[in-house]
Amino acid sequence: MSHEQRQELIQALHQCMAACNQCFDACLKEDDVKMMAECIRLDRECADICNFLEQALARNTPFASELASVCATVCEACGNECKKHDHEHCQQCAEACFKCAEACRKLAA
Amino acid sequence: MSHEQRQELIQALHQCMAACNQCFDACLKEDDVKMMAECIRLDRECADICNFLEQALARNTPFASELASVCATVCEACGNECKKHDHEHCQQCAEACFKCAEACRKLAA
Amino acid sequence: MSHEQRQELIQALHQCMAACNQCFDACLKEDDVKMMAECIRLDRECADICNFLEQALARNTPFASELASVCATVCEACGNECKKHDHEHCQQCAEACFKCAEACRKLAA
Amino acid sequence: MSHEQRQELIQALHQCMAACNQCFDACLKEDDVKMMAECIRLDRECADICNFLEQALARNTPFASELASVCATVCEACGNECKKHDHEHCQQCAEACFKCAEACRKLAA
Numbered sequence: 001m002s003h004e005q006r007q008e009l010i011q012a013l014h015q016c017m018a019a020c021n022q023c024f025d026a027c028l029k030e031d032d033v034k035m036m037a038e039c040i041r042l043d044r045e046c047a048d049i050c051n052f053l054e055q056a057l058a059r060n061t062p063f064a065s066e067l068a069s070v071c072a073t074v075c076e077a078c079g080n081e082c083k084k085h086d087h088e089h090c091q092q093c094a095e096a097c098f099k100c101a102e103a104c105r106k107l108a109a
Numbered sequence: 110m111s112h113e114q115r116q117e118l119i120q121a122l123h124q125c126m127a128a129c130n131q132c133f134d135a136c137l138k139e140d141d142v143k144m145m146a147e148c149i150r151l152d153r154e155c156a157d158i159c160n161f162l163e164q165a166l167a168r169n170t171p172f173a174s175e176l177a178s179v180c181a182t183v184c185e186a187c188g189n190e191c192k193k194h195d196h197e198h199c200q201q202c203a204e205a206c207f208k209c210a211e212a213c214r215k216l217a218a
Numbered sequence: 219m220s221h222e223q224r225q226e227l228i229q230a231l232h233q234c235m236a237a238c239n240q241c242f243d244a245c246l247k248e249d250d251v252k253m254m255a256e257c258i259r260l261d262r263e264c265a266d267i268c269n270f271l272e273q274a275l276a277r278n279t280p281f282a283s284e285l286a287s288v289c290a291t292v293c294e295a296c297g298n299e300c301k302k303h304d305h306e307h308c309q310q311c312a313e314a315c316f317k318c319a320e321a322c323r324k325l326a327a
Numbered sequence: 328m329s330h331e332q333r334q335e336l337i338q339a340l341h342q343c344m345a346a347c348n349q350c351f352d353a354c355l356k357e358d359d360v361k362m363m364a365e366c367i368r369l370d371r372e373c374a375d376i377c378n379f380l381e382q383a384l385a386r387n388t389p390f391a392s393e394l395a396s397v398c399a400t401v402c403e404a405c406g407n408e409c410k411k412h413d414h415e416h417c418q419q420c421a422e423a424c425f426k427c428a429e430a431c432r433k434l435a436a
Binding site: 014017018021022024025047048051054055058059060 | 374
Binding site: 025028029031032033034036037038040041044 | 134137140143146147153
């Protein structure tokens with residue numbers, strides 16, 4: 001992975017973590033929380049693994065590709081759930097998730 | 110802190126982390142998720158800081174008392190929210206939170 | 219995965235996290251820290267992913283098998299490094315790592 | 328805390344987490360690892376709490392000021408250790424730590 005690709009991934013992970021946490025927070029304040037339950041669950045899963053991988057990359061982990069592969073799976077699942085909902089925080093989160101999933105797959109390959 | 114107190118704290122942190130995560134998972138499956146929104150939020154806060162402190166203690170962190178003081182505050186808040194709800198997972202979580210808060214305060218003192 | 223296998227895995231993850239953190243702490247106090255550099259690095263990698271997976275299992279993560287697969291790889295690598303060193307903390311850590319790797323592989327399968 | 332102060336803090340936490348992880352990685356590759364042992368230990372403490380707080384802020388944690396107070400203490404300690412060493416990664420880390428400690432203290436106040 002080139003230095004540029006690595007920087008691109010770190011930024012994508014960071015934006016995805018932030019978007020997932022904002023979506024988590026906003027979902028808990030929605031009128032229909034029940035409809036958002038799966039979104040809340042996946043936002044947390046996705047924020048946590050993105051956060052984990054970002055720090056692992058920063059310390060030059062020997063397991064970057066294995067972790068990126070899992071992270072891509074989680075980002076994809078979270079993006080698919082978020083894009084079902086019209087809330088702006090969900091749509092923004094879905095976009096960040098799909099972008100991050102793609103960057104992760106490049107590293108995992 | 111004696112070795113026994115430290116082991117007691119590690120066990121309390123571990124049980125509190127597990128109870129908060131189980132309560133988080135169960136709250137998301139309840140019929141009235143909206144009523145559980147604050148519980149879901151605090152379960153995550155509490156699970157994360159307990160998990161953090163447990164690992165920090167395992168590596169002999171120099172910041173044990175500062176972290177334990179924050180952890181006590183979070184456990185207390187989570188316990189107070191959980192005890193409002195009759196679900197068994199909430200009542201069990203409240204109990205684990207209060208026990209952990211007390212163990213944290215002993216270390217923080 | 220049966221309830222018993224899940225409990226066995228959670229315990230293995232917990233003991234591995236604790237052993238890796240104790241080994242990390244002890245390695246940093248050894249006379250020849252340079253010889254322990256890779257052990258220190260892998261102890262952190264392994265403690266962090268075990269800790270992550272343990273909390274993920276407690277919240278009933280949908281990504282248990284993917285995470286367990288990565289965790290098995292990290293535990294195996296950490297165990298292989300630790301077993302090269304005669305220090306008691308390294309030997310104990312190696313044992314916890316191999317046991318955890320095996321439990322992770324059962325779940326990942 | 329204003330939106331600008333919050334954004335400034337999030338950026339400071341992020342840069343500090345990255346600098347601490349890079350310093351951790353670089354210290355483990357130095358010739359005299361023993362001299363860097365305390366730096367390695369504090370780099371990890373500091374990276375972990377910065378990473379934790381950054382994610383907590385992103386999800387709008389109710390415990391921002393308590394966490395920022397602990398984080399300031401850890402950043403200050405890590406900065407003080409790092410500035411003792413002439414390596415460029417240590418000097419850069421010290422700078423990131425002190426900047427982050429200051430941003431944390433503003434929030435904690």
